[in-house]
Amino acid sequence: MALDQLVMTKFGEGAGEEMILNMGPQHPSTHGVINFVVHADGEVMHKAVPQVGYLHRAIEKIGEMVTYPGFMPYTDRIDYLAAMFANEGYALAVEKLLGVEVPAPAQYLRAISCELNRIASHLISLGSMAMDIGAVTPFPYALRERESINDLLEALCGARLTYNYHRIGGVAFGMADDWAPLCRKWLDHFLQRDLHRAIVRTRGDSRGDGDRLRAGGPQPACFRI
């Protein structure tokens, strides 16, 4: 028997014809944000038409309806793993329009809170990437370190995910007296752990094909920074 007669999706009338399938938005890999209308012939996908409106929350329209300071919490939702940067970007834009200068202490706090958030976001990225290529161990380690950052940011602004911390012309709260020593203590601990190197090592060891990431995404030379 020829191989194409054994393929399950080709049977009866119209064998070998194109099938149109809906993939998502409830498909596990699309987790609610996207739908593909897939044109498939057996296992071969000929065409996929994406529908992307599921995640559109009309944030730009909301922006027309609320006040300038009132829009700050909405910016948190743009990227919930790095909400501080959306805060910062929005605050910078409005400050530019107003011609407002941010006082130095607030600038320091902005930079510190953003950098902590950046580390937290990268930890998720590195951990989940390691998991995607088959190494499960780094992810909980990364999450554990991220928890500490969440604690620090919670002590700073009261929230662990959607911070709503930056304000137009400054920040919402100053830091408590014992916050800076706490942050330093965590940094010492974190730098000792050398987590990113551990993740990179695990990548090579777990599957023995470190090339999987190394060879991906060729770019023109001008893209490289």
Add this chain to the structure above:
Amino acid sequence: MTALSFEQVHQKLSARFGDAIGPIQPAKKDAFCTFAAARLVEICRFLKAEPDLWFDFLEDLTATDHPKQNLIKVVYHFYSYRHRHLFIAKVEVNRQDPEVDTVESVWKAANWMEREVFDLFGVRFKGHSDMRRVLLPDDWVGSPLRKDYSEAGGYRDISNVRDNPLDLYLTMDRQLKAEQATPEIPADAKLAADAKLPAAEKAPAKSGA
């Protein structure tokens, strides 16, 4: 790799296209200039192909609505990865019948961004390969980001108004307090009292309980 300033890029464009390039406008903060709608694609091709400019990245394509001037301004942000410089241009179109040429042939990224502008501002892009709404459903009415847009009061029997949840809570609270305030009447006595009342008065008493 030499980054050009906004003025230098503007100078180059003016030398080549003359009147089609508007003057640099010191807007509130970021400088921009206008392009003549008729020569947009030509100018964009030049922006991308000229070695000194090399704007290989269409960073953003959006629009702003100006009802008083009867204009919609389509805004283009260009960026060059090779030279690390950027340029901002606007194309003004009539608000009643807005139509611009597509720059999809220059930057493929324009496809979805033009669809978004079409979706939310109602600007049509001439020559676009797939002019459908991208975020909203195909049968949506109106262009939501226009200043004079008013909500239609729902979509396909899905209402966009709801009762204030606080009102519901307060009603429940009041009911609970009223129930707690009335002393419990034995079931027999309640039946007897109900029997004496006329039918019209019985109904509200029942729904209250």
